[in-house]
Amino acid sequence: MKTVLMVAEKPSLAQSIAKILSKGSCSSRKGLNGACSVHEYMGTFSGQSMRFKMTSVCGHVMSLDFIGKYNNWDKVDPAELFSKAPTEKKEANPKLNMVKFLQVEAKGCDYVVLWLDCDKEGENICFEVLDAIEPVMTRPYGGEKTVYRAKFSSITDTDIWAAMSKLGEPNRNEALSVDARQELDLRIGCAFTRFQTKYFQGKYGNLDSSLISFGPCQTPTLGFCVERHDKIQSFKPETYWVIQAKVFKGKDSPLTLDWDRVRVFDREVGQMFVNITKTSKEAKVESVSKKEKAKQRPLALNTVEMLRVASSSLGMGPQHTMQIAERLYTQGYISYPRTETNHYHDNFDLKGTLKQQANNPFWAQEVKALLSEGLNRPRKGADAGDHPPITPMRAASEGELGGDGWRLYEYIVRHFIATVSQDCKYLQTTISFSIASEGFSCSGKTLISPGEDTTPLSDVVIP
Missing domain, CATH: 1.10.290.10 (Topoisomerase I, domain 4)
Structure with a gap:
């Protein structure tokens, strides 16, 4: 009887997928590395009865590094790491013995279905798995297709069975794009880390024994954070004064009015405007405007x-x-x-x-x-x-x-x-007042149609 090996990206995913495809009837055992389990069951593949083995890796099987002599900081110019230094693939976590584990489980298998996550990293891991297992799998006859790729976006019965019924092929170009990114990260990260670590040694006492790491993404991001921090630290607050007026109508709650001038930075000038407004006991309504507005429903979630x-x-x-x-x-x-x-x-x-x-x-x-x-x-x-x-x-x-x-x-x-709900619709009312010669206003929102919003609308009720 032929055997189908299936490989997911994480042990928990392998267990969930096996449970769905076996309809809960799979048997499980620990693999030789102790980190990954193997779930086995009987089923059909390409119209034939076959044995299925579902297992996983733990993320990337391989990682990229320079060959040994280029790891000597004292003998290698950091500039050489950009072009001259050759790289090699090594097991990402030697303690897991992932390559040996995959080869033991793949030996004698006839087909492989790759259930790695459906992104570029997942495509790259697909080919890391294939490099490990293809030499020990049963050789196909007459160019028979033996490698399949499952595409899925959720771990539900519907999605997993749909993926199993529409198997494709792993995308080598996407996998190669990850190889290119890994090499760029390695060359740029190592070269700049060595350069700036050596550059700062002896200049700041507390850095002499420290590795000053550089990352092509993390370091620019750190730069943004430092720039923002410097702006906050160098900010010099300046005292200002505002005028708020409250108007009352009968027993209704008072309305707090905002000053049209917003603020002044001179206390004596502010006091002058306070004295002017205090000469009037009433606030005169100059205008009332009403405008229907909408708060759009959100875009789908990323x-x-x-x-x-x-x-x-x-x-x-x-x-x-x-x-x-x-x-x-x-x-x-x-x-x-x-x-x-x-x-x-x-x-x-x-x-x-x-x-x-x-x-x-x-x-x-x-x-x-x-x-x-x-x-x-x-x-x-x-x-x-x-x-x-x-x-x-x-x-x-x-x-x-x-x-x-x-x-x-x-x-x-x-x-x-x-x-999938209606937009949130509301009526915005703005009232302009004059108190003595000064202008004030207040605005409020009255809900017309709430829709279904993830952030509530702040209501100010205007009597």
Whole structure:
């Protein structure tokens, strides 16, 4: 009987995918490296009954480094690292014995299905896996295709079975682009790290024994942070004065008016204007304007926006947020959380995705109203050609996810609901007043149609 080897990017993904494809009937055992399990079951492939072995790697199998003699800082000019220094591939984590583990499991296998993450890094790992296993696999007859690539964006039964029914091939060009990026990172990072470490030695006592690392992405980002920090530190606050007036009408709550001049930087001048306004006991309404406005529903959710909101509204740092998002993805609650795309394709099943949330008490009312009245087409965003936007893939309860897992999931669900809802519409009323010779105004918003917004509208009620 022929055997199909399947390889995912993480042990947890391998377990989830095997459970779906075996319909819960797979048996599991630990691999020789102790880090990766192997899940086995019987099934059909290309119309034939076959044995399946599902396992994983732990990220990249190989890493890039200079050959030995170029790792000597004292004997190598950093400039040589740009062009002359040859590189070689080494096992990323020798303690895992990943190459040997893959070869042991691949020996005698007839086909391989690659379930690595569907991004450029995943394509690169595909070929790292193939380089390790192809020499020990059963040789194909007559040019038979033996290497397949699964494309998926969520760990749900529907998506995994759809990926299995539409297997393609790994993309070598995308894998090579990662090789190029890795080499650039290595050459630039090492050359500049060595150069600036040696340059600063002896100039600042506390740096003599330190490695001053350079990263092609991290160092410019650090530069932006330092520049902003310097601006904050060098900022010199200047005292200013404002005038606020309160007007009363009967028993209604008072309205606080903003001064048309906004502020003055001279206290005596400010006191002069206060004295002028105090000569009048009344505020005269000069004009009232009303204008209907709309707050657009959000674009579909991508990684940058998720991290921004998690930081600003949920108080969760980027690393912590991505760890939770990866876990929610692996467990099948959300789609792949690393995407630049914020646009849904026309064939995306928006209604089916929304229906899954119809019984959650936190948003059931809004969801059922949308399903009854009809969904709005999401706003047109940017399609980066990687993964669909971050989307809830199945219903969950607070008890299932708990803590920050629930808070992030709740935000993702509410964001999705907002993308297919009406825009938030409100009436903005602005009243201009005169008190003595000075002008004041106040504005307020009255909700017309709330839509479903992830950030609430601040209302000021004007009597």
